[in-house]
Amino acid sequence: MNKKKMFLFSSVASAMIFGAVFSTNLNAKATEDGSNSKLQSLSKLTKTISTIEKYYVDDLQFKEIVDKAIEGLLNNLDAHSGFLNEKAFKDMQVQTNGEFGGLGITVGMKDGALTVISPIENTPADKAGIKSGDIILRIDGNATLGTTIDEAVNKMRGKPKTPITITIVRKGEQKPFDVKLVRDIISVESVYAKMIEKDNILYLRVTNFDKHVTEKAEEFIKKYPKAEGIILDLRNNPGGLLNQAVGLTNLFIDSGVIVSQKGRNESENSEFKAARANKITNLPLAVLVNGGSASASEIVSGSLQDHKRAVVIGEKTFGKGSVQIILPVDDKEAIRLTIARYYLPSGRTIQATGVEPDIVVFPGKVPQHDENAFSIKESELKKHLTNELSKIDTNSDKNATKITDNKTIITEANVNDDIQLKSAIDAIKILQLK
Numbered sequence: 001m002n003k004k005k006m007f008l009f010s011s012v013a014s015a016m017i018f019g020a021v022f023s024t025n026l027n028a029k030a031t032e033d034g035s036n037s038k039l040q041s042l043s044k045l046t047k048t049i050s051t052i053e054k055y056y057v058d059d060l061q062f063k064e065i066v067d068k069a070i071e072g073l074l075n076n077l078d079a080h081s082g083f084l085n086e087k088a089f090k091d092m093q094v095q096t097n098g099e100f101g102g103l104g105i106t107v108g109m110k111d112g113a114l115t116v117i118s119p120i121e122n123t124p125a126d127k128a129g130i131k132s133g134d135i136i137l138r139i140d141g142n143a144t145l146g147t148t149i150d151e152a153v154n155k156m157r158g159k160p161k162t163p164i165t166i167t168i169v170r171k172g173e174q175k176p177f178d179v180k181l182v183r184d185i186i187s188v189e190s191v192y193a194k195m196i197e198k199d200n201i202l203y204l205r206v207t208n209f210d211k212h213v214t215e216k217a218e219e220f221i222k223k224y225p226k227a228e229g230i231i232l233d234l235r236n237n238p239g240g241l242l243n244q245a246v247g248l249t250n251l252f253i254d255s256g257v258i259v260s261q262k263g264r265n266e267s268e269n270s271e272f273k274a275a276r277a278n279k280i281t282n283l284p285l286a287v288l289v290n291g292g293s294a295s296a297s298e299i300v301s302g303s304l305q306d307h308k309r310a311v312v313i314g315e316k317t318f319g320k321g322s323v324q325i326i327l328p329v330d331d332k333e334a335i336r337l338t339i340a341r342y343y344l345p346s347g348r349t350i351q352a353t354g355v356e357p358d359i360v361v362f363p364g365k366v367p368q369h370d371e372n373a374f375s376i377k378e379s380e381l382k383k384h385l386t387n388e389l390s391k392i393d394t395n396s397d398k399n400a401t402k403i404t405d406n407k408t409i410i411t412e413a414n415v416n417d418d419i420q421l422k423s424a425i426d427a428i429k430i431l432q433l434k
Helices: 002-055 062-075 086-096 149-156 213-223 242-250 296-306 370-392 396-400 412-416 419-433
Strands: 082-084 099-102 105-110 113-119 135-139 163-169 177-182 184-187 191-196 201-206 230-233 257-263 270-273 285-289 311-314 322-328 334-343
Touching: 002 062, 062 082, 062 334, 082 086, 082 149, 086 149, 105 149, 135 149, 191 213, 201 213, 201 419, 213 242, 230 419, 242 257, 242 296, 257 296, 285 296, 285 419, 296 311, 311 419, 412 419
Parallel strands: 201 230, 230 285, 285 311
Antiparallel strands: 082 334, 099 184, 105 113, 113 135, 135 163, 163 177, 191 201, 257 270, 257 334, 322 334
Protein backbone atom coordinates (compact mmCIF):
# COMPACT_ATOMS: atom_id res chain seq x y z
CA MET A 1 0.00 0.00 0.00
CA ASN A 2 2.84 2.36 0.97
CA LYS A 3 4.64 1.44 -2.26
CA LYS A 4 1.50 2.40 -4.26
CA LYS A 5 1.27 5.76 -2.44
CA MET A 6 4.96 6.40 -3.04
CA PHE A 7 4.58 5.54 -6.72
CA LEU A 8 1.51 7.82 -7.08
CA PHE A 9 3.28 10.70 -5.31
CA SER A 10 6.36 10.19 -7.49
CA SER A 11 4.23 10.20 -10.66
CA VAL A 12 2.38 13.39 -9.66
CA ALA A 13 5.64 15.11 -8.73
CA SER A 14 7.21 14.08 -12.04
CA ALA A 15 4.19 15.35 -13.92
CA MET A 16 4.33 18.68 -12.07
CA ILE A 17 8.03 19.10 -12.77
CA PHE A 18 7.53 18.14 -16.43
CA GLY A 19 4.58 20.56 -16.68
CA ALA A 20 6.56 23.39 -15.15
CA VAL A 21 9.52 22.77 -17.47
CA PHE A 22 7.20 22.39 -20.48
CA SER A 23 5.33 25.60 -19.52
CA THR A 24 8.63 27.47 -19.11
CA ASN A 25 9.74 26.25 -22.52
CA LEU A 26 6.43 27.32 -24.05
CA ASN A 27 6.68 30.78 -22.48
CA ALA A 28 10.24 31.13 -23.62
CA LYS A 29 9.24 30.01 -27.12
CA ALA A 30 6.31 32.47 -27.14
CA THR A 31 8.64 35.30 -26.07
CA GLU A 32 11.15 34.24 -28.70
CA ASP A 33 8.40 34.07 -31.38
CA GLY A 34 7.14 37.52 -30.35
CA SER A 35 10.63 38.99 -30.58
CA ASN A 36 11.20 37.35 -33.96
CA SER A 37 7.87 38.67 -35.22
CA LYS A 38 8.79 42.23 -34.17
CA LEU A 39 12.21 41.92 -35.81
CA GLN A 40 10.62 40.62 -39.03
CA SER A 41 8.10 43.49 -39.04
CA LEU A 42 10.83 46.09 -38.44
CA SER A 43 12.90 44.48 -41.18
CA LYS A 44 9.91 44.77 -43.55
CA LEU A 45 9.51 48.46 -42.69
CA THR A 46 13.23 49.15 -43.18
CA LYS A 47 13.25 47.37 -46.57
CA THR A 48 10.18 49.31 -47.68
CA ILE A 49 11.73 52.66 -46.71
CA SER A 50 14.99 51.72 -48.47
CA THR A 51 13.09 50.69 -51.63
CA ILE A 52 11.16 53.98 -51.69
CA GLU A 53 14.37 55.97 -51.13
CA LYS A 54 16.07 54.16 -54.02
CA TYR A 55 13.32 53.80 -56.65
CA TYR A 56 10.55 56.39 -56.02
CA VAL A 57 10.00 58.76 -58.96
CA ASP A 58 10.79 61.86 -56.87
CA ASP A 59 13.96 62.36 -54.88
CA LEU A 60 12.83 62.15 -51.24
CA GLN A 61 15.04 62.68 -48.24
CA PHE A 62 15.17 59.81 -45.74
CA LYS A 63 13.59 62.04 -43.05
CA GLU A 64 10.67 62.87 -45.37
CA ILE A 65 9.96 59.19 -45.94
CA VAL A 66 10.07 58.40 -42.22
CA ASP A 67 7.79 61.37 -41.42
CA LYS A 68 5.26 60.19 -44.00
CA ALA A 69 5.41 56.66 -42.58
CA ILE A 70 4.74 57.92 -39.04
CA GLU A 71 1.96 60.21 -40.30
CA GLY A 72 0.30 57.36 -42.19
CA LEU A 73 0.55 55.04 -39.18
CA LEU A 74 -1.12 57.52 -36.81
CA ASN A 75 -3.80 58.57 -39.29
CA ASN A 76 -4.76 54.93 -39.72
CA LEU A 77 -5.24 54.41 -35.97
CA ASP A 78 -8.23 56.75 -35.61
CA ALA A 79 -9.53 60.14 -36.73
CA HIS A 80 -7.94 62.04 -33.84
CA SER A 81 -4.40 60.67 -33.62
CA GLY A 82 -1.76 62.34 -35.75
CA PHE A 83 1.86 63.35 -36.32
CA LEU A 84 2.81 66.96 -35.57
CA ASN A 85 5.82 67.99 -37.60
CA GLU A 86 7.75 71.12 -36.66
CA LYS A 87 5.26 73.52 -38.30
CA ALA A 88 2.14 71.71 -37.01
CA PHE A 89 3.61 71.57 -33.49
CA LYS A 90 4.25 75.34 -33.54
CA ASP A 91 0.75 76.02 -34.93
CA MET A 92 -0.80 73.98 -32.13
CA GLN A 93 1.11 76.02 -29.55
CA VAL A 94 -0.10 79.24 -31.20
CA GLN A 95 -3.72 78.05 -31.07
CA THR A 96 -3.57 77.26 -27.35
CA ASN A 97 -2.46 80.84 -26.66
CA GLY A 98 -5.97 81.97 -27.64
CA GLU A 99 -5.34 84.15 -30.74
CA PHE A 100 -4.53 83.07 -34.30
CA GLY A 101 -5.32 84.00 -37.89
CA GLY A 102 -7.95 81.74 -39.38
CA LEU A 103 -11.62 81.16 -40.15
CA GLY A 104 -13.01 80.03 -36.80
CA ILE A 105 -13.92 76.46 -37.76
CA THR A 106 -13.41 73.35 -35.66
CA VAL A 107 -13.07 70.35 -37.96
CA GLY A 108 -12.81 66.58 -37.65
CA MET A 109 -12.78 63.48 -39.83
CA LYS A 110 -16.13 61.74 -40.17
CA ASP A 111 -16.45 58.74 -42.49
CA GLY A 112 -13.22 59.84 -44.19
CA ALA A 113 -14.49 63.35 -44.99
CA LEU A 114 -13.23 66.64 -43.58
CA THR A 115 -16.30 67.69 -41.58
CA VAL A 116 -17.15 70.88 -39.70
CA ILE A 117 -17.75 70.07 -36.03
CA SER A 118 -18.81 73.64 -35.39
CA PRO A 119 -18.12 77.23 -36.40
CA ILE A 120 -16.87 79.39 -33.52
CA GLU A 121 -19.27 82.17 -32.62
CA ASN A 122 -18.69 85.61 -34.23
CA THR A 123 -15.84 84.42 -36.46
CA PRO A 124 -15.60 84.65 -40.29
CA ALA A 125 -16.96 81.09 -40.64
CA ASP A 126 -19.93 81.78 -38.36
CA LYS A 127 -20.77 85.05 -40.12
CA ALA A 128 -20.55 83.33 -43.54
CA GLY A 129 -23.16 80.75 -42.49
CA ILE A 130 -20.91 77.67 -42.19
CA LYS A 131 -22.87 74.96 -40.35
CA SER A 132 -22.09 71.95 -38.20
CA GLY A 133 -22.03 68.85 -40.43
CA ASP A 134 -20.85 70.70 -43.54
CA ILE A 135 -18.22 68.76 -45.50
CA ILE A 136 -15.26 70.80 -46.77
CA LEU A 137 -14.61 69.36 -50.22
CA ARG A 138 -11.93 71.80 -51.38
CA ILE A 139 -9.73 74.54 -49.93
CA ASP A 140 -8.72 77.16 -52.51
CA GLY A 141 -9.47 74.64 -55.25
CA ASN A 142 -7.43 71.81 -53.70
CA ALA A 143 -9.37 68.65 -52.84
CA THR A 144 -9.39 67.60 -49.19
CA LEU A 145 -9.90 63.91 -49.90
CA GLY A 146 -6.94 62.02 -48.48
CA THR A 147 -5.66 65.03 -46.55
CA THR A 148 -5.12 65.00 -42.79
CA ILE A 149 -6.82 67.28 -40.28
CA ASP A 150 -3.53 69.04 -39.52
CA GLU A 151 -2.85 69.66 -43.23
CA ALA A 152 -6.35 71.06 -43.72
CA VAL A 153 -6.09 73.31 -40.66
CA ASN A 154 -2.71 74.62 -41.85
CA LYS A 155 -4.24 75.53 -45.23
CA MET A 156 -7.14 77.39 -43.62
CA ARG A 157 -4.91 79.32 -41.23
CA GLY A 158 -2.93 82.28 -42.50
CA LYS A 159 -2.30 85.99 -42.21
CA PRO A 160 -5.34 88.04 -41.13
CA LYS A 161 -7.21 89.88 -43.93
CA THR A 162 -6.15 87.34 -46.58
CA PRO A 163 -8.91 85.71 -48.71
CA ILE A 164 -9.72 82.02 -48.94
CA THR A 165 -12.39 80.00 -50.75
CA ILE A 166 -13.74 76.73 -49.40
CA THR A 167 -16.09 74.40 -51.27
CA ILE A 168 -18.89 73.00 -49.13
CA VAL A 169 -21.07 69.90 -49.46
CA ARG A 170 -24.21 70.35 -47.35
CA LYS A 171 -27.04 67.96 -46.65
CA GLY A 172 -30.15 69.12 -48.51
CA GLU A 173 -28.19 71.07 -51.15
CA GLN A 174 -28.19 69.62 -54.67
CA LYS A 175 -24.55 70.38 -55.44
CA PRO A 176 -21.38 71.70 -53.76
CA PHE A 177 -21.01 75.48 -53.47
CA ASP A 178 -18.16 77.90 -52.80
CA VAL A 179 -17.92 80.14 -49.75
CA LYS A 180 -15.51 83.07 -49.91
CA LEU A 181 -14.08 84.19 -46.58
CA VAL A 182 -11.42 86.52 -45.23
CA ARG A 183 -9.13 85.26 -42.48
CA ASP A 184 -9.15 87.15 -39.22
CA ILE A 185 -7.65 87.01 -35.72
CA ILE A 186 -9.68 84.41 -33.82
CA SER A 187 -10.15 85.57 -30.26
CA VAL A 188 -12.99 83.80 -28.51
CA GLU A 189 -15.21 84.95 -25.65
CA SER A 190 -15.75 81.60 -23.97
CA VAL A 191 -18.61 82.54 -21.61
CA TYR A 192 -21.24 85.27 -21.54
CA ALA A 193 -24.64 85.66 -19.93
CA LYS A 194 -27.95 87.43 -20.61
CA MET A 195 -31.33 87.57 -18.92
CA ILE A 196 -34.37 86.46 -20.90
CA GLU A 197 -36.86 89.30 -21.17
CA LYS A 198 -40.03 88.89 -19.07
CA ASP A 199 -39.13 85.37 -17.86
CA ASN A 200 -36.42 86.02 -15.25
CA ILE A 201 -34.33 83.12 -16.63
CA LEU A 202 -30.54 83.32 -16.91
CA TYR A 203 -29.15 82.42 -20.35
CA LEU A 204 -25.56 81.15 -19.96
CA ARG A 205 -23.68 80.70 -23.23
CA VAL A 206 -20.45 78.67 -23.30
CA THR A 207 -18.75 78.79 -26.71
CA ASN A 208 -15.69 76.64 -25.86
CA PHE A 209 -13.96 75.21 -22.82
CA ASP A 210 -10.91 77.34 -22.17
CA LYS A 211 -9.24 77.69 -18.77
CA HIS A 212 -11.67 80.41 -17.57
CA VAL A 213 -15.02 78.67 -18.13
CA THR A 214 -15.82 77.47 -14.59
CA GLU A 215 -14.69 80.73 -13.00
CA LYS A 216 -16.72 82.90 -15.40
CA ALA A 217 -19.83 80.71 -15.25
CA GLU A 218 -19.78 80.84 -11.44
CA GLU A 219 -19.34 84.62 -11.59
CA PHE A 220 -22.39 85.06 -13.87
CA ILE A 221 -24.62 82.73 -11.82
CA LYS A 222 -23.79 84.68 -8.65
CA LYS A 223 -24.30 87.99 -10.49
CA TYR A 224 -28.00 87.16 -11.06
CA PRO A 225 -29.22 85.83 -7.67
CA LYS A 226 -32.88 86.53 -8.50
CA ALA A 227 -32.90 84.27 -11.59
CA GLU A 228 -35.52 81.52 -11.40
CA GLY A 229 -33.90 79.12 -13.84
CA ILE A 230 -30.80 78.65 -16.00
CA ILE A 231 -30.44 77.76 -19.68
CA LEU A 232 -26.92 76.46 -20.44
CA ASP A 233 -26.29 76.81 -24.19
CA LEU A 234 -23.61 74.40 -25.46
CA ARG A 235 -24.64 74.45 -29.13
CA ASN A 236 -21.73 74.52 -31.58
CA ASN A 237 -19.30 74.20 -28.68
CA PRO A 238 -16.44 71.95 -29.90
CA GLY A 239 -15.07 71.25 -26.42
CA GLY A 240 -11.73 72.00 -24.81
CA LEU A 241 -10.27 71.37 -21.37
CA LEU A 242 -11.56 68.37 -19.41
CA ASN A 243 -11.06 69.99 -16.00
CA GLN A 244 -13.32 72.87 -17.07
CA ALA A 245 -16.06 70.46 -18.15
CA VAL A 246 -15.81 68.79 -14.74
CA GLY A 247 -15.77 72.15 -12.96
CA LEU A 248 -18.80 73.49 -14.83
CA THR A 249 -20.82 70.34 -14.13
CA ASN A 250 -19.85 70.49 -10.45
CA LEU A 251 -21.53 73.92 -10.15
CA PHE A 252 -24.87 72.11 -10.52
CA ILE A 253 -24.33 68.77 -8.70
CA ASP A 254 -22.80 68.00 -5.30
CA SER A 255 -21.90 64.31 -5.43
CA GLY A 256 -21.22 61.34 -7.67
CA VAL A 257 -19.05 60.64 -10.69
CA ILE A 258 -19.08 63.34 -13.37
CA VAL A 259 -17.05 61.43 -15.97
CA SER A 260 -14.51 58.62 -16.08
CA GLN A 261 -11.84 57.75 -18.58
CA LYS A 262 -10.66 54.25 -19.40
CA GLY A 263 -7.69 53.21 -21.50
CA ARG A 264 -5.72 50.07 -22.26
CA ASN A 265 -3.36 50.74 -19.36
CA GLU A 266 -4.73 51.01 -15.83
CA SER A 267 -2.61 54.11 -15.30
CA GLU A 268 -4.84 55.91 -17.83
CA ASN A 269 -8.03 55.05 -15.89
CA SER A 270 -9.48 57.73 -13.65
CA GLU A 271 -12.74 59.03 -12.22
CA PHE A 272 -13.68 62.67 -11.79
CA LYS A 273 -16.16 63.23 -8.96
CA ALA A 274 -18.24 66.18 -7.81
CA ALA A 275 -17.23 68.00 -4.63
CA ARG A 276 -20.07 69.17 -2.39
CA ALA A 277 -18.38 72.51 -1.67
CA ASN A 278 -18.28 73.46 -5.37
CA LYS A 279 -22.04 73.30 -6.02
CA ILE A 280 -23.57 76.80 -6.09
CA THR A 281 -27.14 76.47 -7.39
CA ASN A 282 -30.28 74.32 -7.26
CA LEU A 283 -32.15 76.30 -9.92
CA PRO A 284 -34.06 74.42 -12.66
CA LEU A 285 -31.65 73.75 -15.51
CA ALA A 286 -32.02 73.15 -19.27
CA VAL A 287 -29.07 72.40 -21.56
CA LEU A 288 -29.10 73.17 -25.30
CA VAL A 289 -27.03 70.95 -27.62
CA ASN A 290 -26.71 70.15 -31.33
CA GLY A 291 -24.47 68.32 -33.79
CA GLY A 292 -21.73 70.86 -33.16
CA SER A 293 -21.58 70.07 -29.43
CA ALA A 294 -18.55 67.84 -28.96
CA SER A 295 -16.13 66.43 -26.39
CA ALA A 296 -16.29 68.58 -23.21
CA SER A 297 -19.81 69.77 -24.20
CA GLU A 298 -20.94 66.16 -24.37
CA ILE A 299 -19.40 65.40 -20.98
CA VAL A 300 -21.32 68.27 -19.35
CA SER A 301 -24.67 67.61 -21.05
CA GLY A 302 -24.44 63.82 -20.71
CA SER A 303 -23.38 63.92 -17.06
CA LEU A 304 -26.12 66.37 -16.07
CA GLN A 305 -28.58 64.15 -17.95
CA ASP A 306 -27.40 61.00 -16.15
CA HIS A 307 -27.67 62.74 -12.78
CA LYS A 308 -31.20 63.85 -13.78
CA ARG A 309 -30.12 67.38 -12.95
CA ALA A 310 -31.00 68.96 -16.31
CA VAL A 311 -33.30 68.55 -19.29
CA VAL A 312 -31.19 68.24 -22.45
CA ILE A 313 -32.85 69.85 -25.49
CA GLY A 314 -31.93 70.11 -29.16
CA GLU A 315 -30.24 67.61 -31.48
CA LYS A 316 -27.91 64.63 -31.07
CA THR A 317 -24.34 65.70 -30.30
CA PHE A 318 -21.22 65.04 -32.40
CA GLY A 319 -19.87 61.96 -30.64
CA LYS A 320 -16.23 62.69 -29.75
CA GLY A 321 -15.51 60.90 -26.52
CA SER A 322 -11.83 60.01 -26.72
CA VAL A 323 -8.79 61.34 -24.87
CA GLN A 324 -5.71 62.55 -26.72
CA ILE A 325 -2.35 63.56 -25.33
CA ILE A 326 0.63 65.25 -26.99
CA LEU A 327 3.80 63.18 -26.68
CA PRO A 328 7.01 64.89 -27.85
CA VAL A 329 9.18 62.89 -30.26
CA ASP A 330 11.97 65.44 -29.87
CA ASP A 331 12.23 69.18 -29.15
CA LYS A 332 10.46 70.16 -32.38
CA GLU A 333 8.04 67.34 -33.22
CA ALA A 334 5.36 65.36 -31.41
CA ILE A 335 2.56 62.84 -31.84
CA ARG A 336 -1.06 63.28 -30.82
CA LEU A 337 -2.24 59.89 -29.56
CA THR A 338 -5.60 58.60 -28.39
CA ILE A 339 -5.01 56.91 -25.02
CA ALA A 340 -8.49 56.51 -23.51
CA ARG A 341 -12.24 56.99 -23.93
CA TYR A 342 -14.67 58.97 -21.81
CA TYR A 343 -17.58 57.29 -20.05
CA LEU A 344 -20.57 59.03 -18.49
CA PRO A 345 -21.83 58.22 -14.95
CA SER A 346 -24.27 55.60 -16.30
CA GLY A 347 -21.37 53.78 -18.00
CA ARG A 348 -22.35 54.75 -21.55
CA THR A 349 -19.72 56.00 -23.95
CA ILE A 350 -19.84 59.22 -25.96
CA GLN A 351 -17.47 58.07 -28.71
CA ALA A 352 -19.26 57.81 -32.08
CA THR A 353 -22.68 57.72 -30.37
CA GLY A 354 -23.01 61.20 -28.88
CA VAL A 355 -25.64 62.35 -26.40
CA GLU A 356 -29.31 61.94 -27.30
CA PRO A 357 -31.37 64.90 -26.04
CA ASP A 358 -34.36 64.33 -23.75
CA ILE A 359 -36.40 66.57 -26.05
CA VAL A 360 -35.48 66.59 -29.74
CA VAL A 361 -36.01 70.02 -31.30
CA PHE A 362 -34.65 70.97 -34.72
CA PRO A 363 -33.49 74.54 -35.36
CA GLY A 364 -35.84 77.14 -36.77
CA LYS A 365 -38.20 79.94 -35.87
CA VAL A 366 -41.14 79.66 -33.50
CA PRO A 367 -44.30 79.15 -35.64
CA GLN A 368 -46.67 82.11 -35.45
CA HIS A 369 -50.47 81.70 -35.65
CA ASP A 370 -52.33 83.96 -38.06
CA GLU A 371 -54.28 85.68 -35.31
CA ASN A 372 -51.05 86.77 -33.64
CA ALA A 373 -49.28 87.89 -36.80
CA PHE A 374 -50.76 91.41 -36.83
CA SER A 375 -50.21 92.07 -33.13
CA ILE A 376 -46.51 91.22 -33.49
CA LYS A 377 -46.17 93.54 -36.46
CA GLU A 378 -48.05 96.23 -34.56
CA SER A 379 -45.69 95.86 -31.60
CA GLU A 380 -42.65 96.13 -33.86
CA LEU A 381 -44.15 99.20 -35.57
CA LYS A 382 -44.81 100.88 -32.20
CA LYS A 383 -41.20 100.26 -31.11
CA HIS A 384 -39.93 101.63 -34.41
CA LEU A 385 -42.05 104.82 -34.10
CA THR A 386 -40.92 105.31 -30.49
CA ASN A 387 -37.29 105.11 -31.60
CA GLU A 388 -37.94 107.58 -34.40
CA LEU A 389 -39.54 110.02 -31.96
CA SER A 390 -36.53 109.75 -29.64
CA LYS A 391 -34.33 111.03 -32.43
CA ILE A 392 -36.15 114.39 -32.58
CA ASP A 393 -36.82 114.71 -28.84
CA THR A 394 -34.57 117.32 -27.25
CA ASN A 395 -34.55 115.20 -24.09
CA SER A 396 -32.83 112.32 -25.87
CA ASP A 397 -30.84 111.24 -22.78
CA LYS A 398 -34.03 110.13 -21.00
CA ASN A 399 -35.17 108.15 -23.98
CA ALA A 400 -31.76 106.55 -24.39
CA THR A 401 -32.07 104.84 -21.01
CA LYS A 402 -35.29 103.16 -22.12
CA ILE A 403 -33.76 101.44 -25.14
CA THR A 404 -33.14 97.72 -24.44
CA ASP A 405 -29.49 96.75 -24.04
CA ASN A 406 -29.24 93.61 -26.19
CA LYS A 407 -25.85 92.83 -24.69
CA THR A 408 -27.49 91.77 -21.44
CA ILE A 409 -31.07 90.93 -22.52
CA ILE A 410 -32.54 88.30 -24.86
CA THR A 411 -35.66 89.91 -26.29
CA GLU A 412 -38.94 88.25 -27.19
CA ALA A 413 -38.02 88.73 -30.86
CA ASN A 414 -34.74 86.84 -30.29
CA VAL A 415 -36.64 83.97 -28.67
CA ASN A 416 -39.13 83.81 -31.56
CA ASP A 417 -36.19 83.36 -33.94
CA ASP A 418 -34.90 80.31 -32.01
CA ILE A 419 -37.38 77.48 -31.37
CA GLN A 420 -34.77 75.45 -29.46
CA LEU A 421 -34.30 78.33 -27.01
CA LYS A 422 -38.09 78.73 -26.74
CA SER A 423 -38.37 75.01 -25.92
CA ALA A 424 -35.74 75.41 -23.19
CA ILE A 425 -37.68 78.33 -21.67
CA ASP A 426 -40.86 76.25 -21.67
CA ALA A 427 -38.99 73.34 -20.02
CA ILE A 428 -37.72 75.64 -17.24
CA LYS A 429 -41.27 76.87 -16.60
CA ILE A 430 -42.48 73.28 -16.26
CA LEU A 431 -39.61 72.43 -13.90
CA GLN A 432 -40.51 75.46 -11.77
CA LEU A 433 -43.95 73.93 -11.14
CA LYS A 434 -42.48 70.78 -9.57
